[in-house]
Amino acid sequence: MSRLLKGMLLLACALGLTGCLDITDTYTFNPDGSGKVVHEAVLAQMNLSMGGSSEAPSEADLKKIVLEEIKKARGVEAWRDISYEQRGADQFCFKGTAYFRDINEVKFYNTGAAVNVYDKVSLRKEDGRMIITIASSEDDEPDDSEIPHVTEENVDEEVAKMQGEYQKTRMMAGGIFSGIKRYRTFYLPGTVVSSSNLERTEDGALASRFEGIKLLEFMDRMMNDKEVLREELLKGNDPLQGGPSNEEALNEYVFGEAAPVEVIITPGTQPQFDYTAEVAQAAAEFPSVAETLGAPKKAVARGPEGSQFKVGGVRIVHDSDMENNVRPFNYDEGFTLSIIGRLPQEVLSVTEGQLLKAETDHGQDLLPSDEWKQKISFPRLSEDKRKVIFEVDLRRPAESAKGIKEISGVLTYLVADKTRRVDLGVAAFVAGSKGNEFGAEIESVTDSEWNPGRQELKLKLKINKDAVKAIDIFDAAGNKLDVSQGYFASGDNVTFNYTREDNQPFPGSGHIEIEVYEDQQRYELPFKLTDLSLLGRKLN
Structure with missing residues (x-):
């Protein structure tokens, strides 16, 4: 379970106090696990204002948003039947059919509004059966230092403190979670052996309905029950960080059964649709769709060789308390590197960047869970336009980490003669x-x-x-x-x-x-730094 209190605060930033994230996904699976999903997302207008403007996005802005949804979706091999529309004064709807080889790799962007609650559809195969599950994305477990040391002597004090923290976010969370809905329908390629927390539709599909207000009601019940909180804390679990230790109790309240949200089927032999043919058709249609949306006609080319990158500075924040206004460097907890790159040629601008991998010597993934933070924002050029400097914000390395195995990504830049x-x-x-x-x-x-x-x-x-x-x-x-x-x-x-x-x-x-x-030309410039100390210096 993702960290619920932090999730509420992040959602407040992502969705605004009157947020909306209404998602309807209709899946069709083949026996080999490939499939397609009709993805429809209704998003709050506040998510879409460009550059902080309070004005509604223009048609050109909306096309950019649609292109971003397509580009930043993960695990999607092809898109088809893309549409979008403005709904009233404050909502925007994106709809498209996404084709995937492996549902475990699929993650939609949804304007970067990460809601890691019942957001993950996964599939595994065991003993000739297919098991499809809906669960919450796993976040890194909190460090021991983040969990309060609770004994019988101080447990009541910690309970009161936790209830106070929850109340600080409760009003904001109410506005946020009331606008969150996830509806899913599954058309399955075989015979259902068993299912839990899913409903049968009239046409034989299975469906799941999650509404954020149910999660909030569950949290209210738990956070107002001192005995439950005492029990959780004495077991070493912090419900505000990791949610309840008994996830099936949450499933029961939200969906009706104290069981996983899953279905087990015996797959048949016939596919429900021709995956290869439909993907090929989607690929053939997409260039004209992309052109209509204003995508560059020319493919991005890899830039010439000759770039060099190094770490210019490091910032690490171990403890940060926004509520009490105790924030070292005025930053949240994390690890930030300032990277300097020598470019292979004089450039017009560095327009964007994406962090792709960040890993410690012990294999810890340092990539932020929020996809927005994986973007490289505001890269700056030197006066001679031959160097670039940018920052990457990462998770804080574990105490066991001695160095960084790899940090890599890609920059996009423009040149014009x-x-x-x-x-x-x-x-x-x-x-x-x-x-x-x-x-x-x-x-x-x-x-x-x-x-x-x-x-x-x-x-x-x-x-x-x-x-x-x-x-x-x-x-x-x-x-x-x-x-x-x-x-x-x-x-x-x-x-x-x-x-x-x-x-x-x-x-x-x-x-x-x-x-x-x-005649601007767009180039991609990969970068990669390996075997660094936590101070950013090259290890011998």
């Missing part, structure tokens, strides 16, 4: 004045808040910031103005802030030119 200079078509330097290129619009011309006595002009453009090489502002006589530049960017939207350096007001008219990079 050509530029094009364009007049934006903005003639008047007043708020609301629009141009005819890149959605140019003057947002405001006001006195600068941060530079008294100077004016500031804000220019909005619909273009990725990395595609802009330079912007120049000219007065009506064609004289280039001396300005300093700042910006705020989100996706393909950027607002530039310009302040005059000569303390003069902006003229009433003139023109603005932009120089943009053309």
Whole structure:
């Protein structure tokens, strides 16, 4: 069972106080274990706002979200029948059919909102039978240091402390878990031998219905029962960290039976569908679907050889208490490495990255359980654009770890050899004045808040910031103005802030030119560091 209290807090961040994660999955299995699932996820609008904006996502933003769902799903060999729609003012629905060879490898992204409760469908084969189970993803067991030392003398004090911690999260959790639903239906390739906590549908399938409010009700009962908490703590179990020691009691409350959520079947010999043919058809259809969604037409190419990576700095936090505002380095518990890479060529930008593996010398997996944290966010380029620096946030290594066996991943970067200079078509330097290129619009011309006595002009453009090489502002006589530049960017939207350096007001008219990079090429750059000490230095 995943850590429930931490899960509630993470969900609060991921879903917002009025969160929604309503998932319906319909599985069809073949006797060999291959299958397909119609995956439908209804997500809260709050999950989808781009760059922190409170505005509803644009059509272009929604297409990016759909592409991300496809790209970040694990264990899926092919997608088909993809659709999406805005539902009302605050919900978005993604739907698609995913094909898989091994259900044990399948994990959907769902905008990164990880809810590790009854989230895992697994399949195993024993004695000629197929056993399909629904359970919660396993997280690393908490270190002994995280479990309070409880005796008969202090157990009542620990119970009171635990109940207080739970109450701090209860109101927030109520809003979150009431919006979580997971409905699953299974079309099985054989004869059912036995099943538990699954219902038979009219067409012969088996179905499971989980609603988060039931889990919350169970937690309320447990956390208000001092005798149950005393028993759990004296057995060495912390219910807020690992849930109840008797998971079947939870299953009974949520589904009706004190048993696993599973079905055992004797598989037949005939597949329910032609997996190879349908996957081939899906693969043939997908390029046009991807193009409609705005995916790059050209495949990402591997960059040239010559890159080198090393650890530039290390941060480790052993104990962090957000509730009591005791946070070393103002960070949560974990292990962070700052990595410096020398690039094989001068680049335009490093757009994204993904951490793929992080393992200690004892085999401990250091990858964060939250997929969002496996992304490499905000990589920064050196002034000469030949080096990159980025951070990776990892789990804290166990006390037994002496070093890091491997850290690896991939970066994506852009290069461009050509530029094009364009007049934006903005003639008047007043708020609301629009141009005819890149959605140019003057947002405001006001006195600068941060530079008294100077004016500031804000220019909005619909273009990725990395595609802009330079912007120049000219007065009506064609004289280039001396300005300093700042910006705020989100996706393909950027607002530039310009302040005059000569303390003069902006003229009433003139023109603005932009120089943009053309023929951008996208490259992948794998990186791998091995045999490191916990200080990030190479081991001999």
